[in-house]
Amino acid sequence: MVIDINLSTPLRVGRQEAPSIPQPSLARLPQYHHYLVDLAAKGITQTTCSVIGRDLGLIPVQVRKDLQHTGIIGRPKTGYSVAELIQAIETFLGWNNINEAFLVGAGNLGTALLGHERFSKFGLRIVAAFDRDPAKEGQWIHEKAVLPLEELADLAQRMSIHLGIITTPPEAAQAVADEMVKGGIQAIWNFAPVKLKVPEHIIVHNEDLYSTLATLSWKLARRFRVSLKEKEAV
Amino acid sequence: MVIDINLSTPLRVGRQEAPSIPQPSLARLPQYHHYLVDLAAKGITQTTCSVIGRDLGLIPVQVRKDLQHTGIIGRPKTGYSVAELIQAIETFLGWNNINEAFLVGAGNLGTALLGHERFSKFGLRIVAAFDRDPAKEGQWIHEKAVLPLEELADLAQRMSIHLGIITTPPEAAQAVADEMVKGGIQAIWNFAPVKLKVPEHIIVHNEDLYSTLATLSWKLARRFRVSLKEKEAV
DNA sequence: GTAGACTCGATCCATGGTTATCGATATAAA
DNA sequence: TTTATATCGATAACCATGGATCGAGTCTAC
Structure with missing residues (x-):
């Protein structure tokens, strides 16, 4: 039996995401x-x-x-x-190639990310923001226009944006994700604490602040439980 | 040979941090x-x-x-x-007990966290902000006072604050951490992309946005490499 | 009342990431 | 030139996490 180990034809058998790096x-x-x-x-x-x-x-x-x-x-x-x-x-x-991104949810966190110039050094350029709130529509935050959510899908397609950032409240996140998928966005950076339902091929990464918070508060709570116990023991 | 499996005396032999949960x-x-x-x-x-x-x-x-x-x-x-x-x-x-926290670095991200009311539901209350910039000193952001950094250690001690949040630029983070340790803070939630040097017993958790960004941009870059290759193959 | 289906809890196995070890190699010093 | 040392790269053991299996118990339907 001859096994083809020609590397130009990667083995992608079945699984489509061969990580190749942990x-x-x-x-x-x-x-x-x-x-x-x-x-x-x-x-x-x-x-x-x-x-x-x-x-x-x-x-x-x-x-x-x-x-x-x-x-x-x-x-x-x-x-x-x-x-x-x-x-x-x-x-x-891939930090040499710029990734252009849309951000949805111009609240506190969204505003902060829009103003984070440092991202540009790492291949990320947020080109526009979107929000459902008509009051925010037409505003400029950190030199980026805030547009109505309805325009996202169309614009993403025409500008061939591949990355979407979600900084909305959790209730709105799924609807936003749907719009992004409709606009042909490939990857989603999700700051909302919900599990997004998206097609298989979409890359989703959750930035769950509450996970970290949970770890911290658990460790703190345990520490105080322990020191309390030690006090009782004395 | 009799093995003592009395659970009231946990086995903490050597390691002081028995996770007990993955x-x-x-x-x-x-x-x-x-x-x-x-x-x-x-x-x-x-x-x-x-x-x-x-x-x-x-x-x-x-x-x-x-x-x-x-x-x-x-x-x-x-x-x-x-x-x-x-x-x-x-x-x-430990979300039933409130953790009071100090935040240092009233920039974009710091402001966002100060305004994030949702945290209060998860046992986190940010009670004050600190900044090195005299212009910000004395201001109020989202109903929280911005104080000069010099007062942190003393105030933390007197108010027995256990949690510190760092949202400064990376250059300033280590100095801030030192102040926090001086003030008796037990745990640090670090948003600056640096490795903090702190005493053994301090709990540090890094929220490194760049880690996630790296994963995303790598996956995107790889996807386009692959699709490029497929195009060439055609 | 009894049979069946579903879910919990515990034990066991597999996978993958981390850590340890070993040979090879290049630099620096004698 | 030769020897010693530090570091790389690779292989192998180890451990933690994730996933699978199985017995036990409870609720539902007949």
Whole structure:
């Protein structure tokens, strides 16, 4: 039996999402990136996994594995070139190509994201905002126009926008997601604490602040339970 | 050989942080909570893991396992009482007790969090904001006073604030964290994309928007690479 | 009252990410 | 030039989480 291992025809058998990099590694890459940019600003041109690990609270092996996914190759004893490493991460993450995005929900959080200039350095450009509230319609927030929600689908299609950001209250999120899908948007960054129902091929990522909050408050509560118990024991 | 399995003396040998619940389960609990509150609002009083799983995109076994951590007990065939379940989650997460918090960095994101009333339902009350910028000092944002950073440590101690939220630019975050530690704050919710150096016993949780952004842009970039390749193949 | 179907709870297995180990290699010092 | 050391890259063991299975119990329908 001959097995075809021709790499130009990827094995995509059945599953359409071959991750090829663990999600946690992917999530750590921006941290390396931040750190490396800092290093570069200090004029440091070479670094090693050991140093990175020490500064970021990770073990060297993990750093090495994560970075290997970007395709970078290091040299024994020397380590990596900082510049090359930054370049490799940016290319790998697609931060060189701009992703244009629509944002829906011009409330507190939406406004904050619209004003976050730093995103532009990481390949994200929010080009317009949408809101159901007629009072907000026609306003400009951080130099971005606020448009009525009805225009989203059409505009997204004509401008070939691929990314949608949802910062509405949870009740409205599903309807907004439907509009986005209608407009041909490929990926949704969802800040509303609901599970969105979308077609299979749409990429959805939830940024659930309440998840973090839950972890924090659970840990705090447990800490106080424990210290209370210790007090009782005394 | 007799092994003492007295549960009143937990095994905490060495490690001081016995999670006792997987982190992913913990992160899912708020989703169940949101969902259950919705159900309750619709007047539904009983539900099962199968139904929850169907609506939240999880398999029943996982739901059951997650919920078991809260101490709830269900009944065969019937499932769980929605009200009891909500109660169990809230108690487990410590959402019944209010956590008072200080927020530092009254920029776009900080302002948004200050105005997020919904947090109060989940045990979080931001009682004051701090900023290094003298222009902001003395202002009120969403009914919260903006105070100079120098007063943080003293005030935190006197008001026995346990939670700090950092929404400053990355350069300032470490200094702020130091102040918080000085003020006796126990846990830090860090929105700045830096690794904070704090004493061992401080709980830190990073809310790194760039991690999510990285995942999204990588997936988008990969999708377009793939579709490009398919086009070439044609 | 009894049979059947459904769900809980517990145990077991599989998958995947993290950590440890080992050989290879390049730099630096002798 | 040679030797020692630090680091990379790869392989292998380990552990946590996710998923599957099975017995037990309860409600419904007949």
